[in-house]
Amino acid sequence: MIGIRRRFADQFILAIVVLLLWHYCSPWTIVVQKRVDLSDTRSNPTVANELAAAVGSPDTPQETEQMKEDIEQKLGDSEETFLKLVGRPSSPPRLSRDDAIRLIYDSNGGDDWLDLVESQDDHGLMALTKIVQRYIYEKQHPSDCGSQRYLVLNKFPGDDAFGLGAIVQRISDYLSVAIQTNSVLLYATDTSPGEHFISEDGTGSCRRSLDCIFEALSNCTSEAQQGLNSKTQSIFAGRKLDLDVEAFLAKHKYPIPFVFEEALKKVQPDITGEMLKYWWRAQAAAYIMRFNRNASRRLKQLRLGEDTKQLGIQWDVNGDPKEVNVPFPIPEGTISMHVRHGDKGSEMRLVPFNDYVVRAEKFSAENPLGYWKRAFLSTEDPNVIEQMRTMARITPFSYSGSNSRWTWYWTDIPRLNTGPETQLKEFGNRTDLTIKWMLQLVMAIECDVFVGTRGSGWNRLIDSLRCIWLASCKQPFLEVGFENDWIGYGP
């Protein structure tokens, strides 16, 4: 009797031990935890600590505690006027596809970007794009700078390790706060967000800020842009405001301006929270990343093959590969493939290049009248370029769509299969390398079909900009990762 009870107790303890081991060591637990970390960097202790260290400036503890963490959500006159514009009939496009692409390279900054957006077919753009881009522009370009409130944004702690997509995403959060608090968003000038993308010799009026590549956020300036303490993430200047911006952002995961949320709900009442976030980050990115005149000029030089090589391979009727030029703009029906490798393996599953090609071949076989087996390839992985050069097709001829073999286009930019900072250190002029990456982004959106994975910030940028700068939002995006990768990404 005692023997049986002993054996039962032993088995019970063994079962508990096995369960505990399973709980802590099971690959499922690890995967689930990893995705949670990814979807919310605020749960990532290092980032959270850095932010806390940067935000909790030690000399003003009481003041921080007393500051409000919320913005009163009410609609003023300008918001009501804006909401009346929702649902107006669309206007016909004034620019052809090719002319719209050319305008990106010929832009003189400022109004040209509004003109680009407003000249396109509403039906090809993301919902509300025209009125939202104009609203942001007008908020950031007031007629009188003297009476404004400013929100000045300093460099993010540890942002040297971030890609451009992540930096722009964070700036979007502050742009949202600025719009909701009736403030104009400006960058600090001593240490500016994303300064590691700009060459160290930064003289000129833009110092070492994103203004060296993109249009300034505003045509106003403020003295508060200078002399910001490195521990201060952001401050209000001009008219003061009792709001702890960092506490507000930590509390609200989807800081879309209230007025835009109201407007989108007029279009689609059951719009999801994730969609509100994705939509806003796309609108904000398209505004923040309007190239300035200098950057557009440089982009065009590079696009036309000056200081860089635009390369193409096409197979002739005998199946022999020959070199061809890359047309400008990229011809209709071309497929963009952005293969994200580099340092991303630490954060997401890397998809092999073959999977991209198989996916695109299936699409081209299903849609032979509209699309060719012709692709522009962008990647930071030189091995992918090598693989592509010899890849004529994967699936057999009989299933392979409108033409036999792939035509490949690519740009001969410096590539290293690593993260952005290593490449920026390695290849000299940071500003120029960043512009070369921008060129890859613009050439990708010159295309009509997009193969990629939205688990990568760069692919989300391609997905966003094609929907705002060009009327390509209803063109197919073929996901080679997980379908819902655009949901729950951080920060």
Ligand SMILES: *[C@@H]1O[C@H](CO)[C@@H](O)[C@H](O)[C@H]1NC(C)=O
């Ligand atoms: C800023 O731009 C707006 C719109 O173009 C214009 O009305 C305003 O006068 C400009 N302000 C300054 C200070 O140049």
Ligand SMILES: *[C@@H]1O[C@H](CO)[C@@H](O)[C@H](O)[C@H]1NC(C)=O
């Ligand atoms: C654009 O280039 C000119 C001439 O090189 C320079 O003087 C100016 O500061 C540049 N502007 C910006 C915003 O970088």
Ligand SMILES: *[C@@H]1O[C@H](CO)[C@@H](O)[C@H](O)[C@H]1NC(C)=O
């Ligand atoms: C770095 O690149 C930028 C953009 O192309 C250019 O304006 C600048 O002159 C370059 N700086 C150096 C030191 O070559």
